[in-house]
Amino acid sequence: MTDTATAQRHVPADLPDRICHYIDGAFVDSLDGGTFDVLDPVSNEVYVQAAAGKKADIEAAVHAARRAFADGPWPRLLPRERSRVLHRIADIVESRDARLAELESFDSGLPLTQALGQARRAAENFRFFADLVVAQADDTFKVPGRQINYVNRKPIGVAGLITPWNTPFMLESWKLAPALATGNTVVLKPAEFTPLSASLWAGIFEEAGLPRGVFNLVNGLGEEAGDALVKHPDVPLISFTGESRTGQIIFGNAAPYLKGLSMELGGKSPAVVFADADLDAAVDATIFGVFSLNGERCTAGSRILVQRDVYDEFVERYAAQAKRIRVGYPHDPATEVGALVHPEHYDKVMSYVEIGKTEGRLVAGGGRPEGFDEGNFVAPTVFADVSPDARIFQEEIFGPVVAITPFDTDEEALALANDTKYGLAAYVWTNDLKRAHNFSQAVEAGMVWLNSNNVRDLRTPFGGVKASGLGHEGGYRSIDFYTDQQAVHITL
Numbered sequence: 001m002t003d004t005a006t007a008q009r010h011v012p013a014d015l016p017d018r019i020c021h022y023i024d025g026a027f028v029d030s031l032d033g034g035t036f037d038v039l040d041p042v043s044n045e046v047y048v049q050a051a052a053g054k055k056a057d058i059e060a061a062v063h064a065a066r067r068a069f070a071d072g073p074w075p076r077l078l079p080r081e082r083s084r085v086l087h088r089i090a091d092i093v094e095s096r097d098a099r100l101a102e103l104e105s106f107d108s109g110l111p112l113t114q115a116l117g118q119a120r121r122a123a124e125n126f127r128f129f130a131d132l133v134v135a136q137a138d139d140t141f142k143v144p145g146r147q148i149n150y151v152n153r154k155p156i157g158v159a160g161l162i163t164p165w166n167t168p169f170m171l172e173s174w175k176l177a178p179a180l181a182t183g184n185t186v187v188l189k190p191a192e193f194t195p196l197s198a199s200l201w202a203g204i205f206e207e208a209g210l211p212r213g214v215f216n217l218v219n220g221l222g223e224e225a226g227d228a229l230v231k232h233p234d235v236p237l238i239s240f241t242g243e244s245r246t247g248q249i250i251f252g253n254a255a256p257y258l259k260g261l262s263m264e265l266g267g268k269s270p271a272v273v274f275a276d277a278d279l280d281a282a283v284d285a286t287i288f289g290v291f292s293l294n295g296e297r298c299t300a301g302s303r304i305l306v307q308r309d310v311y312d313e314f315v316e317r318y319a320a321q322a323k324r325i326r327v328g329y330p331h332d333p334a335t336e337v338g339a340l341v342h343p344e345h346y347d348k349v350m351s352y353v354e355i356g357k358t359e360g361r362l363v364a365g366g367g368r369p370e371g372f373d374e375g376n377f378v379a380p381t382v383f384a385d386v387s388p389d390a391r392i393f394q395e396e397i398f399g400p401v402v403a404i405t406p407f408d409t410d411e412e413a414l415a416l417a418n419d420t421k422y423g424l425a426a427y428v429w430t431n432d433l434k435r436a437h438n439f440s441q442a443v444e445a446g447m448v449w450l451n452s453n454n455v456r457d458l459r460t461p462f463g464g465v466k467a468s469g470l471g472h473e474g475g476y477r478s479i480d481f482y483t484d485q486q487a488v489h490i491t492l
């Protein structure tokens with residue numbers, strides 16, 4: 001590292017010596033002693049080794065989770081009793097939000113202030129499902145003099161949770177909270193780029209009183225630990241968040257076992273700006289939509305479609321604002337875009353920046369920001385005049401890179417918005433109420449934000465259509481995924 005990079009790198013105090021699995025209430029190494037390197041994205045130096053789980057480690061974790069499900073108290077507790085534990089988990093996460101943010105920011109390169117927001121959201125996920133599981137009501141029907149029908153809702157067993165490296169702690173909580181609230185036991189396989197924050201769950205859960213064996217964690221590579229979890233016959237559920245390509249592989253591998261699958265996959269979401277929109281708000285929101293969380297956001301509005309009447313003005317203002325975004329070291333509270341998670345991902349994003357230079361008009365960024373010679377830093381990059389057959393229009397880049405494309409009519413905007421294999425989110429900016437609602441109805445997206453972004457009630461469905469996912473999570477949909485609903489019929 002250069003002297004500047006060394007001076008700027010912030011290494012949190014009390015980092016672990018190594019990152020272990022957590023199986024049946026104990027931190028353990030891999031049975032074969034295998035490990036993998038974990039890098040920090042500012043220096044790209046190895047700062048710790050993590051246990052590399054294989055089939056045998058998954059076997060041990062599933063065995064513990066199965067025993068806790070078959071014989072332990074957790075699935076048999078009243079919802080209110082489980083809810084109390086979940087609220088304690090939320091309390092502990094909240095009380096440690098600053099430390100969580102520090103570690104997450106160090107491990108993933110997310111700006112500290114944004115990592116703090118994600119830690120708080122993780123606590124909220126636990127609080128939300130703690131409340132929801134107590135409020136849960138199920139169908140009961142009576143035909144007078146004939147019959148009564150009601151539903152027994154039951155936890156399913158061992159849930160396999162496989163998560164990505166973007167906002168890792170928060171996304172883990174989005175699966176852990178409903179899986180545990182409903183009485184399942186779990187094996188979590190976090191992303192190999194960012195194992196640090198996941199290792200904190202064990203201590204948090206122990207302190208909150210989660211019984212032994214209910215939560216198990218196996219680190220490792222997707223093709224090894226993740227693959228073994230997907231193919232384990234005693235894991236009836238897999239909740240996966242990650243790339244669409246990985247989702248396809250998992251879908252195939254789970255098929256022989258007919259597992260329950262929830263798939264939250266990639267995106268290339270359009271943000272559509274009509275000429276009648278509040279342009280100030282649209283520029284601010286679409287900047288946030290693609291450059292917050294380093295652009296490593298599944299719902300990023302990474303294709304901006306702008307009506308031709310305001311196109312030139314929009315592009316000019318957008319490029320000027322993108323150039324003002326503060327790229328910086330992740331631990332600096334003033335930083336708005338930090339370092340991308342890993343050199344492999346950095347290379348992928350940079351390759352798209354180069355492709356973009358042949359496919360569009362570069363109006364901001366286009367490489368490393370000045371003053372950052374090392375680490376995974378990319379200047380917020382904006383390409384205008386991008387045609388729909390361009391790779392940067394079609395493919396998920398998952399970094400601070402955006403493509404802007406003009407359109408003339410509502411019909412053309414809709415055709416462009418739907419012209420990718422993905423269908424996760426869409427953003428619409430217009431002051432015409434009818435157009436906003438009609439466009440929402442027609443656009444192929446699991447979620448639509450009208451004149452807004454980054455607001456979401458956790459009771460609403462979260463998920464995508466087309467290559468962006470299968471099934472929905474959020475509110476009762478998560479409860480449904482993690483439970484069996486047995487119908488009981490009685491003749492009167």
Ligand code: NAD
Nearest residue numbers: 163164165190191222226227242243246264265266267298
């Ligand atoms: P990824 O698919 O490479 O990896 C995700 C997880 O799957 C990791 O834990 C990985 O180890 C594991 N894995 C990889 N191959 C596997 C296999 N063969 N079997 C079992 N597990 C395997 O994704 P990533 O690069 O970590 O994350 C970025 C992607 O996630 C982007 O496409 C992004 O859009 C998507 N994402 C989607 C959502 C959503 O809610 N829709 C949210 C966040 C991220």
